[in-house]
Amino acid sequence: MKFIPYQCLRSGAVLLLLVGPASFVGAQDTSDKPKQLPSAIVRKYDADRDGVLNEEEKAAWKADVQRGRQEAQARRLEKFDTNRDGKLDKAEKATAASEGAKPKKVESRKKSTSEGGAETPTP
Numbered sequence: 001m002k003f004i005p006y007q008c009l010r011s012g013a014v015l016l017l018l019v020g021p022a023s024f025v026g027a028q029d030t031s032d033k034p035k036q037l038p039s040a041i042v043r044k045y046d047a048d049r050d051g052v053l054n055e056e057e058k059a060a061w062k063a064d065v066q067r068g069r070q071e072a073q074a075r076r077l078e079k080f081d082t083n084r085d086g087k088l089d090k091a092e093k094a095t096a097a098s099e100g101a102k103p104k105k106v107e108s109r110k111k112s113t114s115e116g117g118a119e120t121p122t123p
Helices: 006-011 011-019 038-043 055-080 090-101
Strands: 111-113 120-123
Touching: 038 055, 055 111
Parallel strands: none
Antiparallel strands: 111 120
C-alpha cells in the first residue's frame, strides 16, 4: 500500500480510494431488483391482499396521485391567479413561490386565566 500524506487523510481522499466512486450517493443502481413501494401504499391499494400491487392496482394508485396533483394545481391557480386568466404569469408565480417558502402561521392556542377563574384566549 502506498504512503498517503496526512492532509489527504483529512480531506477524505483515502475513503474515495478505498471504496471507489460507485458507492457514493448518486451512483447508478445496477441491480435488477425492483423498487419496493412504501407499505402504506401497498396496504391502501392492494385489493386482493397478496402483498404486491398488480397492474390494475398500480393504475388505481397512479390515478389517485394524478388526481391529487390536479387538485393541488387547481387550488394553487385559484389562490394565486389574481387576474383570473386561467394561468399564472411571471409575477403570480413569484408570489406563489414566495408564499410557499414562508412557514405557515400557527395561531397561538395559549389561554390565560382571568381573575374570576375563567379562561380567556390571549391575542
